[in-house]
Amino acid sequence: MEDLMKLKGKNIVVMGVANERSLAWGVAKSLYKVGANPIFTYRLDRSFAKLNKLLKEEQTASSPLIVQCDVNDDESIKNAFHEIHEKVGTIHGVVHSVAFANSEDLKGDFINTSRSGYAFAQDTSAYSLIAVAREAKPFMTEGGSIVTMSYLGAERAVPGYNVMGVAKAALESSVKYLAMDLGEANIRINAISAGAIRTLAAKGVGSFNEILHKIEETSPLKRNVTQEEVGDMTVAFLSHLSRGVTGEVVYVDSGYNIIG
């Protein structure tokens, strides 16, 4: 069978697995399906524990590399990518599935967003992609692909999404500016804009349940999307198949975003 994806044995850094519901874990499962070699980064110890448990259940061939990385800290990002390069050599892809905003900034009126809350959401959810791309680039000597996760709230005003929507707008614009810089190194960078999926993070966003129901009623496919569907489209963006695409945002949302 022709190897269309060309991901066998490729080193893909997956950032942001917090538990079995994380989008990043969906990406990891899709990467195992195509024989790639995921390397994981985590922030909190409880994520490290969850990751180890998930990987044991997944019966992965060799025990994968897991590295601590706090995306609010440039030194931590630099050290993480140096350690990854030391251990696996060339990096062929990076999945950035990391974001955070204070819960008080994810409900009520956006106009009441604090200066510090706004800066923290931007730093964690948007600036972190720039820092990750900068630190990964020197080790992506064979070219490659970077994928980040966004949401419709980057483009539309979605009640409750508030400060995270503005952070995702910055993230999606950063994807285009980073595509400009990374292209000459044959590194592509794109965003997946995922439909609402019940993750640990989703618990922090007000009006989440209403949105899930609305997608079932309104979207062309009349259903919500799954972690696996997001994982598969991310792998497509990491693979040879999307080699002509960079600076793009693709919606994996049952088509919800196209409906007026």
Ligand SMILES: CCCCCCc1ccc(Oc2ccc(Oc3cccc(O)n3)cc2)c(O)c1
């Ligand atoms: C009202 C919009 C409903 C659909 C929201 C879909 C969604 C779900 C989760 C998303 O990812 C995060 C990540 C961190 C985040 O900040 C959090 C999460 C939990 C607690 C907390 O204090 N902050 C909020 C959303 C995301 O960007 C988008």
